[in-house]
Amino acid sequence: MFSKACEYGIRASIYIASQSLEGTRVSLKEIAEKIDSPVAFTAKVLQQLSKNKIIESVKGSSGGFEISKNNILRIKLSQIVYAIDGNNVYEGCGLGLKRCNAKEPCPVHNRFVEIRAELKNMLESTTLYDMTMGLEQGLTYLRR
Amino acid sequence: MFSKACEYGIRASIYIASQSLEGTRVSLKEIAEKIDSPVAFTAKVLQQLSKNKIIESVKGSSGGFEISKNNILRIKLSQIVYAIDGNNVYEGCGLGLKRCNAKEPCPVHNRFVEIRAELKNMLESTTLYDMTMGLEQGLTYLRR
DNA sequence: ATTAAATCGGACAAAATTGTCCTAGTTTAT
DNA sequence: ATAAACTAGGACAATTTTGTCCGATTTAAT
Numbered sequence: 001m002f003s004k005a006c007e008y009g010i011r012a013s014i015y016i017a018s019q020s021l022e023g024t025r026v027s028l029k030e031i032a033e034k035i036d037s038p039v040a041f042t043a044k045v046l047q048q049l050s051k052n053k054i055i056e057s058v059k060g061s062s063g064g065f066e067i068s069k070n071n072i073l074r075i076k077l078s079q080i081v082y083a084i085d086g087n088n089v090y091e092g093c094g095l096g097l098k099r100c101n102a103k104e105p106c107p108v109h110n111r112f113v114e115i116r117a118e119l120k121n122m123l124e125s126t127t128l129y130d131m132t133m134g135l136e137q138g139l140t141y142l143r144r
Numbered sequence: 145m146f147s148k149a150c151e152y153g154i155r156a157s158i159y160i161a162s163q164s165l166e167g168t169r170v171s172l173k174e175i176a177e178k179i180d181s182p183v184a185f186t187a188k189v190l191q192q193l194s195k196n197k198i199i200e201s202v203k204g205s206s207g208g209f210e211i212s213k214n215n216i217l218r219i220k221l222s223q224i225v226y227a228i229d230g231n232n233v234y235e236g237c238g239l240g241l242k243r244c245n246a247k248e249p250c251p252v253h254n255r256f257v258e259i260r261a262e263l264k265n266m267l268e269s270t271t272l273y274d275m276t277m278g279l280e281q282g283l284t285y286l287r288r
Numbered sequence: 289a290t291t292a293a294a295t296c297g298g299a300c301a302a303a304a305t306t307g308t309c310c311t312a313g314t315t316t317a318t
Numbered sequence: 319a320t321a322a323a324c325t326a327g328g329a330c331a332a333t334t335t336t337g338t339c340c341g342a343t344t345t346a347a348t
Contacts, residue, residue: 001145004306007240014251027324041307047326060315061323077252096151099288107158107275107284108221115263122255131251140251144243148336171294185337191296204345205293294345301338308331315324 006084009045010131011035011142013080016055016065017072017132025064036143045084052083072132078123090120150228153189154275155179155286157224160199160209161216161276169208180287189228196227216276222267234264 002010015034019026028046032039046065050057054075055065067075081089093100094112102109134140146154159178163170172190176183190209194201198219199209211219225233237244238256246253278284 001236001238002240004240007238010252011239011250029324038307040309043325044307044327050325057325058315059313059325061321062316063314063324065325092145094145094151095155095286096146096148097285097288100285104288105278105284106155106286106288107278108154108270109284111266111270115259115266118262119259122259126252126255134249134251140249140253141241141244142239142250144241144248144250173294182337184339187295188297188337194295201295202345203295203343205291206346207294207344209295289348291348292346294343296341296343298341299339301336303336304334306331306333309329311326311328313324313326316322318319318321 001089002081003085005041005045005048006081008035008037008042009049009084010077010080011037012042012046012065013049013054013067013075013128014131014135015142017067017128018135020066020072021069021132021136025058025062025066027064031065034142049080049083052079054080054083067128072128075128076124077126077128077131078120080128081123089123090116146225146233147229149185149189149192150225152179152181152186153193153228154221154224155181156186156190156209157193157198157211157219157272158275158279159286161211161272162279164210164216165213165276165280169202169206169210171208175209178286193224193227196223198224198227211272216272219272220268221270221272221275222264224272225267233267234260 012031012035015031016026028043029039032042046055046057049055055067057065093106094108095106097106100106100109135142156175156179159175160170172187173183176186190199190201193199199211201209237250238252239250241250244250244253279286
């Protein structure tokens with residue numbers, strides 16, 4: 001569904017958010033450990049998220065990554081996905097046709113429209129805060 | 145959502161089905177033309193579908209691919225997807241965790257469960273026949 | 289029998305994705 | 319000032335996916 005890069009990006013964002021809520025900035029190394037991802041590859045993903053204003057990076061000693069409370073509340077899962085995977089998830093025909101729409105649909109167009117709409121709706125209504133909630137209470141996991 | 149291989153596989157199956165309903169067996173070359181896919185790559189996909197009894201291949205001159213009326217009615221989209229992409233679509237955590245279930249969920253597990261269930265339901269309730277219908281009437285397209 | 293039109297299947301090639309390494313900066317603390 | 323702990327980013331490597339090529343085999347028609 002999502003690329004590996006995107007999966008790491010979402011997991012990283014959630015971890016950074018949970019730590020930011022506690023008032024602590026986290027390093028790349030710590031993030032990679034906590035979400036069980038390859039360090040250098042995760043670095044690239046974080047750069048991308050940083051450029052897209054999803055997370056904030058602080059250089060230098062005692063630097064690291066963080067997200068402001070406001071952004072934790074505001075940022076939607078859809079924005080993270082878009083920053084890394086673009087709009088492939090929303091657009092894009094289920095059968096890979098370049099031009100596929102209500103007027104000139106592929107044989108499964110109508111069936112896919114509904115599901116895609118629900119997916120989109122879910123991604124757009126889930127905030128970083130929503131995803132962070134369970135973590136601190138030990139109800140959800142980022143590495144398994 | 146699906147791999148390229150799977151997209152080609154679904155489109156090819158639909159085209160073969162539509163031609164089989166007309167009583168004509170089709171060659172690899174014709175299929176690739178009609179669904180706008182790379183010939184040799186499509187050949188591999190068709191081999192896989194053939195091994196999985198989704199389509200029937202006939203060797204030799206005047207050979208090609210076909211699907212029996214019974215199978216056109218019986219075969220579900222889910223079977224085609226499974227034959228090529230395995231169960232990645234159904235199983236597999238949205239965030240890429242190996243172990244992610246109701247008891248030890250990732251932060252988006254519950255949100256994904258619903259969507260995945262609907263997708264599964266759609267794939268399992270759509271037959272090859274269903275997908276073939278619109279084609280002959282010029283209502284749907286396989287290459288665009 | 290020979291030829292032509294097919295699929296089959298192995299080996300290879302290209303492209304995209306995933307992952308690694310190393311150097312250059314930046315910032316804080318001493 | 320210097321060292322230590324960071325991120326930034328370019329270059330490269332490995333893996334997976336996608337795509338190609340070609341010889342072998344099968345079958346029908348002549």
